[in-house]
Amino acid sequence: MSLRRTLIITAVFAAMALTAAGGAAAADQAAAAGDLQTIVLPAPQTSGGMPLLDAIRTRQSRRSFAPDELPRETLSTLLWAAWGINRPESGQRTAPSARNRQATDLYVVLAEGAYRYDHQAHALQPVAAGDLRALTGRQDFVQSAPVNLVYVERMPEESGDPQLIWAGSHAGFIGENVYLYCASAGLATVVRGLVDAATLAQALHLPAGHRVILTQTVGFPGS
Numbered sequence: 001m002s003l004r005r006t007l008i009i010t011a012v013f014a015a016m017a018l019t020a021a022g023g024a025a026a027a028d029q030a031a032a033a034g035d036l037q038t039i040v041l042p043a044p045q046t047s048g049g050m051p052l053l054d055a056i057r058t059r060q061s062r063r064s065f066a067p068d069e070l071p072r073e074t075l076s077t078l079l080w081a082a083w084g085i086n087r088p089e090s091g092q093r094t095a096p097s098a099r100n101r102q103a104t105d106l107y108v109v110l111a112e113g114a115y116r117y118d119h120q121a122h123a124l125q126p127v128a129a130g131d132l133r134a135l136t137g138r139q140d141f142v143q144s145a146p147v148n149l150v151y152v153e154r155m156p157e158e159s160g161d162p163q164l165i166w167a168g169s170h171a172g173f174i175g176e177n178v179y180l181y182c183a184s185a186g187l188a189t190v191v192r193g194l195v196d197a198a199t200l201a202q203a204l205h206l207p208a209g210h211r212v213i214l215t216q217t218v219g220f221p222g223s
C-alpha cells in the first residue's frame with residue numbers, strides 16, 4: 001500500500017475514533033452550547049503574508065492585549081494557519097502529527113462562548129455558551145484578550161511517555177504556527193502552560209481521556 005493511502009486511512013480511523021469517544025460528551029457540549037450557533041468561517045488567506053524569515057526574526061511572546069475582537073477573516077486565517085487542512089487531496093494539516101493521527105483538537109474561547117475548530121468544515125462548532133476566558137489561564141490578560149486557543153489531545157487509554165511527549169509536540173507545532181502567523185499579521189500572542197487544566201476540561205465538557213495540553217492567547221497588541 002502506498003504511503004499516501006496509508007496516511008489517508010490512518011486519518012479516517014482517527015476521525016472515527018474521535019466520533020466514538022465523543023458521543024456522550026458531544027451531547028453535553030450541545031446542551032451547554034445553548035443558543036450559540038455554528039460559525040462558518042470565511043475562506044482563509046493561504047498565500048502571501050510576511051516573508052517567512054522576517055516572521056521568524058520578529059516572533060515573540062507578548063502579554064499585553066487590546067480588548068478588540070479579531071475580524072472574522074483574521075480569525076479564519078489564524079485557525080487555518082494553526083491547524084487547518086493544507087493538502088485537501090489527503091486531508092493533511094498545517095502542522096505535523098505522530099503517525100498522522102491528528103489527535104489534537106483546537107478549542108477557541110471567545111467572549112460569547114467556547115467552540116471547537118472543525119477543520120473539515122472550516123467552522124467553529126459551539127461547545128459552551130458564556131464567557132470562559134478567565135478559565136483559560138492564571139494570568140489576568142486572558143480575561144480580556146479576544147481569543148484564547150486551547151490545545152486538547154485525545155489521549156489513548158494506555159498513555160505513557162511517548163504519547164505525552166507526542167501530545168506536547170503536537171501542541172508545540174500548532175502553537176508555533178500561531179506565533180508565526182501572529183508575527184506576520186501584527187498580532188500579539190503568548191503560549192501558556194499556567195492553566196488549571198482539569199477545571200478548563202470540565203468547563204469545555206471534554207470527553208474522558210481528552211487532555212488540555214497548552215493554551216495560547218491571541219489579540220491585537222495592547223498599549
Ligand SMILES: Cc1cc2nc3c(=O)[nH]c(=O)nc-3n(C[C@H](O)[C@H](O)[C@H](O)COP(=O)(O)O)c2cc1C
Pocket residue numbers: 059060061062063139190191192193194195214
Ligand atoms: C510550554 C510553554 C509554556 C509556557 N507557559 C507560559 C505561561 O503560562 N505564561 C506565559 O506568560 N508565558 C508562557 N510561555 C512563554 C515563555 O515564557 C516565552 O516563550 C519565553 O519567555 C521566551 O520568550 P519569547 O517567546 O518571546 O521568545 C510558555 C512557553 C512554553 C514553550
